[in-house]
Amino acid sequence: MMKLRHKNKKPGEVSKGHKKISWPYPQPAKQNGKKATSKVPSAPHFVHPNDHANREAELKKKWVEEMREKQQAAREQERQKRRTIESYCQDVLRRQEEFEHKEEVLQELNMFPQLDDEATRKAYYKEFRKVVEYSDVILEVLDARDPLGCRCFQMEEAVLRAQGNKKLVLVLNKIDLVPKEVVEKWLDYLRNELPTVAFKASTQHQVKNLNRCSVPVGQASESLLKSKACFGAENLMRVLGNYCRLGEVRTHIRVGVVGLPNVGKSSLINSLKRSRACSVGAVPGITKFMQEVYLDKFIRLLDAPGIVPGPNSEVGTILRNCVHVQKLADPVTPVETILQRCNLEEISNYYGVSGFQTTEHFLTAVAHRLGKKKKGGLYSQEQAAKAVLADWVSGKISFYIPPPATHTLPTHLSAEIVKEMTEVFDIEDTEQANEDTMECLATGESDELLGDTDPLEMEIKLLHSPMTKIADAIENKTTVYKIGDLTGYCTNPNRHQMGWAKRNVDHRPKSNSMVDVCSVDRRSVLQRIMETDPLQQGQALASALKNKKKMQKRADKIASKLSDSMMSALDLSGNADDGVGD
Numbered sequence: 001m002m003k004l005r006h007k008n009k010k011p012g013e014v015s016k017g018h019k020k021i022s023w024p025y026p027q028p029a030k031q032n033g034k035k036a037t038s039k040v041p042s043a044p045h046f047v048h049p050n051d052h053a054n055r056e057a058e059l060k061k062k063w064v065e066e067m068r069e070k071q072q073a074a075r076e077q078e079r080q081k082r083r084t085i086e087s088y089c090q091d092v093l094r095r096q097e098e099f100e101h102k103e104e105v106l107q108e109l110n111m112f113p114q115l116d117d118e119a120t121r122k123a124y125y126k127e128f129r130k131v132v133e134y135s136d137v138i139l140e141v142l143d144a145r146d147p148l149g150c151r152c153f154q155m156e157e158a159v160l161r162a163q164g165n166k167k168l169v170l171v172l173n174k175i176d177l178v179p180k181e182v183v184e185k186w187l188d189y190l191r192n193e194l195p196t197v198a199f200k201a202s203t204q205h206q207v208k209n210l211n212r213c214s215v216p217v218g219q220a221s222e223s224l225l226k227s228k229a230c231f232g233a234e235n236l237m238r239v240l241g242n243y244c245r246l247g248e249v250r251t252h253i254r255v256g257v258v259g260l261p262n263v264g265k266s267s268l269i270n271s272l273k274r275s276r277a278c279s280v281g282a283v284p285g286i287t288k289f290m291q292e293v294y295l296d297k298f299i300r301l302l303d304a305p306g307i308v309p310g311p312n313s314e315v316g317t318i319l320r321n322c323v324h325v326q327k328l329a330d331p332v333t334p335v336e337t338i339l340q341r342c343n344l345e346e347i348s349n350y351y352g353v354s355g356f357q358t359t360e361h362f363l364t365a366v367a368h369r370l371g372k373k374k375k376g377g378l379y380s381q382e383q384a385a386k387a388v389l390a391d392w393v394s395g396k397i398s399f400y401i402p403p404p405a406t407h408t409l410p411t412h413l414s415a416e417i418v419k420e421m422t423e424v425f426d427i428e429d430t431e432q433a434n435e436d437t438m439e440c441l442a443t444g445e446s447d448e449l450l451g452d453t454d455p456l457e458m459e460i461k462l463l464h465s466p467m468t469k470i471a472d473a474i475e476n477k478t479t480v481y482k483i484g485d486l487t488g489y490c491t492n493p494n495r496h497q498m499g500w501a502k503r504n505v506d507h508r509p510k511s512n513s514m515v516d517v518c519s520v521d522r523r524s525v526l527q528r529i530m531e532t533d534p535l536q537q538g539q540a541l542a543s544a545l546k547n548k549k550k551m552q553k554r555a556d557k558i559a560s561k562l563s564d565s566m567m568s569a570l571d572l573s574g575n576a577d578d579g580v581g582d
């Protein structure tokens with residue numbers, strides 16, 4: 001029944017007991033209780049349903065805004081009622097304090113005009129301050145290609161002035177991009193001021209098991225030097241370990257890693273941690289916030305965003321990769337400086353262009369080579385300049401600055417400070433360690449590598465391994481080989497059966513030769529582990545064991561293949577027995 005009654009209701013009728021809901025916005029006016037009707041009823045007026053909905057939505061929005069304003073006014077009125085003189089004074093004082101603090105920060109920021117974006121500058125500087133505040137030791141990372149250019153004296157001053165007697169250590173990173181003699185000269189120069197450690201961060205892209213080479217740096221072959229493994233980590237750990245052991249009881253320390261953008265701060269942390277704990281990239285400003293990384297029980301590392309001591313537009317700042325290359329308004333001027341500073345022949349060879357007279361000619365030729373065109377098909381000098389700058393900052397164009405002939409102590413460092421830092425970090429120990437690092441880079445003794453190795457290093461390792469010698473012996477038909485007491489020769493070698501990849505380097509014996517095969521000597525690795533910082537021994541041991549297992553697995557695989565080959569070669573199979581029987 002109800003349904004029926006409802007159905008019969010005319011549109012617009014309101015049932016009893018129900019109030020008609022009306023919008024606060026104006027309804028069509030009624031005339032004498034009747035709805036106003038159009039004066040020309042005969043003319044049909046079609047209103048599109050969308051127009052009606054839009055108008056309703058507009059009116060609704062207006063009403064909501066009005067209501068909000070009314071509410072705000074009411075709240076403000078209420079607040080004014082409650083406000084006393086006392087609270088008013090407190091509010092004024094608080095605001096004044098806030099203002100003074102902001103002024104202070106801005107004044108300090110002017111010392112570090114880092115990025116054009118004021119907010120970013122402020123945020124990065126705040127993070128740097130935090131790192132200095134929380135750290136006991138600060139590692140200032142310098143690019144070995146231009147260490148003085150990367151040094152930030154204001155930053156060092158800020159560290160030395162900070163409360164808590166903070167210690168400073170310089171880390172000469174990217175030593176692989178500079179000749180060994182230049183690195184040595186820089187080490188001598190910088191050691192007159194602060195303890196300095198030579199370093200080459202791992203440039204591997206993997207997440208875990210970053211390679212670390214414990215071989216000294218100075219004797220590394222060209223290929224090993226260009227490998228992606230890290231060098232100098234043990235020296236650095238030793239320096240930090242010395243500081244931990246200063247008192248009777250070993251202390252926990254926080255180590256802040258600071259420096260200009262892109263000098264390799266995050267790469268250094270990752271290399272010490274041996275995993276990708278921090279983001280790394282060839283563009284500046286990858287690190288934006290302070291990040292804490294637990295190295296071991298005693299040492300925590302703090303990664304800081306890079307800060308720049310100079311205006312962004314300066315060519316020097318641009319060439320130090322402190323500014324994002326792609327965002328540069330004028331990339332041509334820095335390229336002009338590059339051409340003045342670098343070996344033109346080398347650059348010409350690298351880009352395959354020659355005979356250029358001006359920077360513009362050079363850039364047009366490079367744009368032509370790289371196919372960098374702008375709208376209209378013209379070659380773009382800007383794009384070519386950005387490509388050259390990108391190569392420059394990533395170290396593809398070789399460049400370095402030798403140290404000044406004479407040394408003068410910077411004003412913020414005194415003889416007492418130098419003496420104190422030297423004693424605290426046991427500088428003699430550090431110097432010895434640096435020499436080791438230099439030797440390690442030069443020797444090419446990659447069998448000293450601990451942990452997982454990359455293909456290049458594995459290649460070098462395999463070249464010297466006894467198993468390789470056997471494989472080579474088998475390949476040479478007349479080679480006599482000896483495994484323990486067993487002596488034999490191979491007449492039917494099948495290298496491909498054994499699954500050995502062909503190597504470029506030919507070091508196979510050309511004549512009959514005897515290859516002595518003894519078990520791989522692991523003594524030196526253990527000895528080395530014993531010599532490392534006790535803090536690192538656990539990690540080094542675990543890494544060595546893992547490596548040993550891997551090598552063992554590989555050796556087993558090779559041995560089983562080898563024994564198969566030998567069985568057939570020496571004819572010790574069933575056929576041979578038959579022969580003997582006959």
Ligand SMILES: Nc1nc2c(ncn2[C@@H]2O[C@H](COP(=O)(O)OP(=O)(O)OP(=O)(O)O)[C@@H](O)[C@H]2O)c(=O)[nH]1
Pocket residue numbers: 173174175176177199200201202203259260261262263264265266267268279280281282283284285286287288304305306395
């Ligand atoms: N050849 C070489 N390249 C390195 C070395 N250390 C770092 N790099 C490279 O330098 C670039 C910058 O490294 P990052 O570790 O991101 O530098 P960062 O100082 O943390 O940079 P920001 O986060 O911008 O402050 C990366 O492309 C690294 O691969 C090194 O020892 N040798």
